[in-house]
Amino acid sequence: ELKVEQNPLFLSMQEGKNYTIYCNYSTTSDRLYWYRQDPGKSLESLFVLLSNGAVKQEGRLMASLDTKARLSTLHITAAVHDLSATYFCAVHASFYNQGGKLIFGQGTELSVKP
Amino acid sequence: DTGVSQNPRHKITKRGQNVTFRCDPISEHNRLYWYRQTLGQGPEFLTYFQNEAQLEKSRLLSDRFSAERPKGSFSTLEIQRTEQGDSAMYLCASSLMRLAGGNQETQYFGPGTRLLVL
Numbered sequence: 209e210l211k212v213e214q215n216p217l218f219l220s221m222q223e224g225k226n227y228t229i230y231c232n233y234s235t236t237s238d239r240l241y242w243y244r245q246d247p248g249k250s251l252e253s254l255f256v257l258l259s260n261g262a263v264k265q266e267g268r269l270m271a272s273l274d275t276k277a278r279l280s281t282l283h284i285t286a287a288v289h290d291l292s293a294t295y296f297c298a299v300h301a302s303f304y305n306q307g308g309k310l311i312f313g314q315g316t317e318l319s320v321k322p
Numbered sequence: 323d324t325g326v327s328q329n330p331r332h333k334i335t336k337r338g339q340n341v342t343f344r345c346d347p348i349s350e351h352n353r354l355y356w357y358r359q360t361l362g363q364g365p366e367f368l369t370y371f372q373n374e375a376q377l378e379k380s381r382l383l384s385d386r387f388s389a390e391r392p393k394g395s396f397s398t399l400e401i402q403r404t405e406q407g408d409s410a411m412y413l414c415a416s417s418l419m420r421l422a423g424g425n426q427e428t429q430y431f432g433p434g435t436r437l438l439v440l
Binding site for chain 2: 212239241243249250251252253256258296298301308309310311312313314315
């Protein structure tokens with residue numbers, strides 16, 4: 209059974225600092241997603257990573273995927289308050305039958321303080 | 323707004339009552355998903371449809387839960403005889419699954435229906 213674990217679960221950062229969120233998953237998959245969720249709101253898609261070594265960047269966020277290690281990272285550069293949210297990684301669970309189910313990690317609650 | 327919409331946004335009910343939620347996906351999206359999210363947790367998969375066919379159901383979906391997508395467009399999720407443990411945010415997502423390049427499928431989430439069972 210596919211399990212997805214994120215760490216840390218809570219992250220308090222100062223503006224301007226860099227940090228990395230880690231996402232480990234337990235079985236082979238063909239794609240991994242990062243989503244953002246603001247309090248009381250729904251999920252916003254950030255990145256989809258498809259292959260080993262894939263790297264995607266949008267603004268101050270950069271995501272990477274190592275399929276051999278079953279590890280993805282979300283790196284935050286020079287954090288600003290607007291990045292405060294909960295970040296989820298989600299792994300496609302049905303590698304062999306193309307079913308679309310996603311298994312989510314527990315989420316990392318990020319708080320960026322001045 | 324052409325995103326995923328869900329109704330109602332909030333629902334308060336008494337234990338034992340039935341509730342029904344509706345999801346309208348992004349136009350032309352052939353896949354529709356239901357997830358449940360409790361406070362402080364990531365969404366948990368419940369079920370999904372490709373067009374009108376329900377292709378997978380989680381073991382979380384007890385026989386009190388039923389979902390339909392009768393014409394391959396909107397979907398409904400019904401919970402019968404609600405229990406306090408059903409209190410959660412119910413999220414709907416839709417995607418376009420292409421035969422070619424299918425592994426780039428991205429699920430777009432609606433605003434959710436927050437259910438409170440008293």
